[in-house]
Amino acid sequence: MPTATRALLTVSTALACLAAAGLSLASDGGPQxxxxxxxxxxxxxxxxxxxxxxxxxxxxxxxxxGLPTHTVYRPGDLAALGPNKLPIVAWGNGxxxxxxxxxxxxxxxxxxxxYLAIAIGPIGPSGAEAAPQPPPERMPGAPAPxxxxxxxxxxxxxxxxxxxxxxxxxxxxxxxxFHRLDTSKIAVMGQSCGGxxxxxxxxxxxxATTVVWNSGLLPTxxxxxxxxxxxxxxxxxxxxxxxxxxxDEQDVAFPNANDDFSRLSxxxxxxxxxxxxxxxxxxxxxNGGEFAGVAVAWLNWxxxxxxxxxxxFVGSDCGLCVNPRWVVSKxxxx
Numbered sequence: 570m571p572t573a574t575r576a577l578l579t580v581s582t583a584l585a586c587l588a589a590a591g592l593s594l595a596s597d598g599g600p601q602x603x604x605x606x607x608x609x610x611x612x613x614x615x616x617x618x619x620x621x622x623x624x625x626x627x628x629x630x631x632x633x634x635g636l637p638t639h640t641v642y643r644p645g646d647l648a649a650l651g652p653n654k655l656p657i658v659a660w661g662n663g664x665x666x667x668x669x670x671x672x673x674x675x676x677x678x679x680x681x682x683x684y685l686a687i688a689i690g691p692i693g694p695s696g697a698e699a700a701p702q703p704p705p706e707r708m709p710g711a712p713a714p715x716x717x718x719x720x721x722x723x724x725x726x727x728x729x730x731x732x733x734x735x736x737x738x739x740x741x742x743x744x745x746x747f748h749r750l751d752t753s754k755i756a757v758m759g760q761s762c763g764g765x766x767x768x769x770x771x772x773x774x775x776x777a778t779t780v781v782w783n784s785g786l787l788p789t790x791x792x793x794x795x796x797x798x799x800x801x802x803x804x805x806x807x808x809x810x811x812x813x814x815x816x817d818e819q820d821v822a823f824p825n826a827n828d829d830f831s832r833l834s835x836x837x838x839x840x841x842x843x844x845x846x847x848x849x850x851x852x853x854x855x856n857g858g859e860f861a862g863v864a865v866a867w868l869n870w871x872x873x874x875x876x877x878x879x880x881x882f883v884g885s886d887c888g889l890c891v892n893p894r895w896v897v898s899k900x901x902x903x
Contacts, residue, residue, distance in 0.1 A: 617670075617692060620645035622681025623856045624865070630673055632692055636734045638727065640669025640688045642680035647749060653683060655746075656754035656872040659731040659770070660688040661763025663783070665721035665795055668693035672760065675857035675864070682865045683873075685750060687731035689723045689763070699853060721762060725796030728757055728770035736775075753777070754872040758864070760784060761822060761848065765794035772806035778871040779811040780864065783848050785825030804829060810837040810902075812867055812882075814860065816846035817896075830898060837901040839867075839882055844894050863889070 620627030626644035633641050644650060658679060662671050669690035676686045732755055739750040756778045759767035764784020771779040787793070790800040811833070813826040823842065830840040843851075843859060851858025866888075869878035881888035883903055889895045 618645075620681075621674075621856075622678045623861075624678065624681030624683070626650065626681050626683050628677045628680035630670060630677060630692065632669075635738065636687070636731070637691060638689070639731055639734075640690060640692050642673075642676045642684075642686040642688070644680060644683065647745060650683060650749070654749055654751040655683060655685040656751045656756065656868065657732065657735045658684050658686040658756045658758060658868065659728040659767075660686060661725070661728055661757075661759030661766035661770075661794075662689055662723065663759075663761040663763055665723045665762035665766065665793070666690065667722040668697045670695075671697045672852050673698040674855065675852040675861050678857040678861040679864055679868065682869065684868065685735060685746070687735060689727045689731070689766075721793065721795040723766070723795055725766040725769040725794050728759075728766055729773060732757075732770075732773070732775060751872075756780065756868055756872060758782060760850065760852065762794055764822070765791075765799060766796065768803065768807070769794060769796045769799055771809070771811070772803070774808065776809055778809050778867070779807065780867060781811065781813045781826065781829070782860070783815045783820055783822045783826075783850055785813060785822055785827070785829040787825060788828070801828070801832060804832055807833065807836055810839075810871055812839040812841070814863055815842045816848060816850060817842050817844050820846070820848045822848060830900075834900060838899065839902055840898040841889050842896055844896065859894075 617630040620629055622628045626646070626649055628642055629645040631641050643655070660672065660676060662668060667690040669688040670692045671690070672688060676688055680686045735746070735750055736752045738744040738746040739748060739752050741747060754777050755775050757767045757770045757776050758780040760782040761784050764781040765786060767779055767781055768786060770776070786799055786801055786804065790798045792798045813830055815823055815826050817823065820842070826840065830838060851860045863881070866878040866881040869875040870882065882899070884890070887897070890897045
């Protein structure tokens with residue numbers, strides 16, 4: 570991937586990360602995490618069908634009539650992929666909101682590197698895509714908020730719905746995704762409440778990797794994610810590599826992520842947090858900010874087997890390990 574693809578990431582830090590790994594920066598180097606300013610705002614709202622993202626396959630956001638309960642992010646020109654197939658990423662939103670464009674910049678950037686990303690919720694008002702404002706479920710024209718019962722507006726099972734739909738589309742002869750998806754490479758991810766949804770959905774044996782963003786299971790059993798009551802015992806159902814990414818101590822989910830990490834021992838698990846970043850992360854920065862760079866590298870490593878992407882996570886001198894903005898712990902990852 571071209572070095573210019575990560576607009577928020579500085580060349581100097583990319584070089585430092587690779588130098589620590591004994592490498593040089595090649596023209597096809599993957600995204601690198603760097604010393605990006607903490608407060609960069611996303612671009613002004615633009616049409617859903619305008620191709621965006623820092624990757625080689627500019628991506629669009631759309632509603633698919635076959636899955637009206639979700640929002641789909643994909644490369645705008647599928648023919649440009651050639652023989653390359655798209656791995657699948659299912660996404661659960663923060664606060665479990667029913668707004669599929671809440672994490673638009675982050676998910677668009679992931680899709681632009683050759684992924685089909687499917688977020689829970691239909692496309693809501695464009696204001697949902699901006700930096701923190703009133704909760705998106707309270708914005709005019711947004712889908713209805715959670716019912717008075719206290720149950721969230723979305724459910725963990727909707728991540729399974731996304732997976733099932735994508736797999737079916739891959740086999741449907743008249744689908745634009747006919748034999749264009751790699752259905753053996755599925756990631757489940759989510760932020761905050763959506764991270765708990767991702768943990769529950771990751772018990773599905775089709776899941777090849779999980780990323781839990783600004784999240785972790787609560788110390789006491791909870792049904793906050795719209796599925797079954799989840800407890801720390803449910804971590805035993807995780808069967809594939811998992812990463813926990815968050816902000817620092819100011820992130821409300823910081824202790825939950827740390828505790829989950831301490832309990833996992835039988836699978837590869839990566840834990841990293843960025844100094845000075847709160848619970849809202851960098852999702853609404855241009856191109857998803859630093860968190861999108863970490864996401865693309867993890868997915869490229871886990872779902873595409875990219876050895877260069879693995880350098881962000883592997884070894885004592887990994888890209889995130891030597892970046893002073895980040896603090897890293899890991900198990901069963903060399």
